[in-house]
Amino acid sequence: xxxxxxxxxxxxxxxxxxxxxxxxxEPEETLAPDxxxxxxxxxxxxxxxxxxxxxxxxPVRQLRRLTWGLVPSWSKSPExxxxxxxxxxxxxxxxxxxxxxxxxxxxxxxxxxxxxxVTGEQERDLEVEGRRKRPRKQPYxxxxxxxSVFAMAGLYEFWRDKTLPDDHPRxxxxxxxxxxxxxxxxxxxxxxAEGPRSLAEIHPRMPLMLTxxxxxxxxxxxxTDPEDLRGLLxxxxxxxxxxxxxxxxxxxxxxxxxxxLKELEGPEEGTLF
Numbered sequence: 001x002x003x004x005x006x007x008x009x010x011x012x013x014x015x016x017x018x019x020x021x022x023x024x025x026e027p028e029e030t031l032a033p034d035x036x037x038x039x040x041x042x043x044x045x046x047x048x049x050x051x052x053x054x055x056x057x058x059p060v061r062q063l064r065r066l067t068w069g070l071v072p073s074w075s076k077s078p079e080x081x082x083x084x085x086x087x088x089x090x091x092x093x094x095x096x097x098x099x100x101x102x103x104x105x106x107x108x109x110x111x112x113x114x115x116x117x118v119t120g121e122q123e124r125d126l127e128v129e130g131r132r133k134r135p136r137k138q139p140y141x142x143x144x145x146x147x148s149v150f151a152m153a154g155l156y157e158f159w160r161d162k163t164l165p166d167d168h169p170r171x172x173x174x175x176x177x178x179x180x181x182x183x184x185x186x187x188x189x190x191x192x193a194e195g196p197r198s199l200a201e202i203h204p205r206m207p208l209m210l211t212x213x214x215x216x217x218x219x220x221x222x223x224t225d226p227e228d229l230r231g232l233l234x235x236x237x238x239x240x241x242x243x244x245x246x247x248x249x250x251x252x253x254x255x256x257x258x259x260x261l262k263e264l265e266g267p268e269e270g271t272l273f
């Protein structure tokens with residue numbers, strides 16, 4: 001799954017990476033670098049969508065501020081958004097909460113990398129089955145080995161709060177979810193001195209990372225056929241990722257700063273691995 005990640009790149013850097021068209025699509029206020037992004041926070045997302053109040057109907061590459069935790073357009077309330085931070089690649093095309101967005105409202109959620117907490121073998125088996133398990137232990141930070149942006153495949157939705165007037169700033173919610181896939185079982189590009197040798201040894205799921213050759217196809221709103229789009233859900237080539245242990249301070253969402261990304265020489269005392 002993806003329950004926490006880091007995002008420190010500035011909007012101008014993301015604009016260059018994703019070829020954002022700066023035509024009224026810039027966020028009004030810049031989000032500060034966030035080294036401990038948690039559900040329900042505002043995050044940056046890249047999407048292709050026509051601009052409002054312009055004659056040109058073509059989609060424009062935009063950088064938007066969205067809330068992490070998807071609220072389907074048909075929901076009666078935004079309650080439960082914090083539970084809809086992830087959509088499974090295997091079923092996203094058929095689940096009622098995600099299938100409409102999968103067909104026409106796809107985005108990229110840029111990150112430096114994501115955090116995951118190592119669990120023992122029995123606990124990992126229970127999570128795959130959707131059952132409860134013991135608390136997670138040693139956190140690891142997972143990122144592209146070459147330091148490039150971690151482009152997570154995402155979905156976004158619009159939700160209208162009918163209790164508010166049209167001109168209210170909170171009348172419309174724009175929310176997103178990150179798509180996850182099975183974690184790689186192949187060796188990491190760079191492995192820690194001790195501990196897991198593959199992403200699957202850390203957690204059975206991982207965010208679906210889109211390599212640059214898939215960005216345009218994923219963001220193209222004219223592609224609406226679910227079977228066609230499912231071809232874009234193939235995991236990236238193996239061997240692109242590295243993972244290293246970080247301080248358990250990241251387990252507390254109130255902690256936030258670049259020190260959370262500091263690589264430890266090994267797992268902290270008393271943790272798994």
